Amino acid sequence: MTAPDVDIDHEAGVSIRCQDNASVTVTLRGRSSSDADSVRYSVELRAPGLAARVDEVVAWAGDNGLAAFLEELAADYRGWKGDRSWHTDDRDLTVSAVFRSGGYVGLTWTLRPWPRAAGGWGASVTTWLEAGEQMTSLAADVRAFLAEEHQ
Template identity: 55%
Template sequence: MLGDEPGVVVRCLDSLSVAVTFLDRFRYDQDIVDHAVEVRARGLTARIDEVVHWTGEGGLVPYMEGLAADFRGWEGERTWRGPGRDLAVSAVFRSGGHMGLTWSLRSQGGTADDWAVSVTTWLEGGEQMTSLVSALRHFLDREHPGS
């Protein structure tokens, strides 16, 4: 059980009420980590409890590493989607070296009460982004189950 492990919080530079939290790792095997993701903004809290994350190529960490490596910027939008389509991230770059990460959660019940929500966190492209990548790598790394 990995639920006691601290999570990773992504806070927005522009609005401290906006945050995304990776928490409650509860299962993994050689290639998969399951965890929860929660988003918050003024008047909003949403959570997906069973986000499936592939630990290898094509996962969130390599996507975020690519963004961090391009800290000088890029044109357009870059998007990543998790294997279950319940978590997606889109990134844009704006002047001043800031990256906007739009985090989208979507329920997967297949019923009339399904929902979707997105929040955007703005981060500094340099050290702040590098720190986020490191924290996510540690949180999602199958080699550190009890850390």
């Protein structure tokens, strides 16, 4: 389920909590923009025994980004076969989606900063959400966050 999230610095963001295990979360926060062409934000993954964060994921203006990917998944609430995926241009954030019976979408969020660097690292968590309302809400929250309409 998505919910507005405010940390101790009162920084607005979007938090995605797994329906199957509430201790598994993904948080997008710290949106900033240094120019009209891009938006930067951080992504944090949390699960039992795991905390991973990438501080500067870049979204480009006009691209078919994360919000559009989530909107497409929400529109297909009756399901699909196989995996669907999206990634940032530099592949430091990848989101893959599967549909399971009962109307649930599994979103696997993978952070892999510096993917070409020796000694790089990667971390993934999977959040399960309802295909209908929860996915629609998530897509809207992410779109608002990236457009800086999120308050």
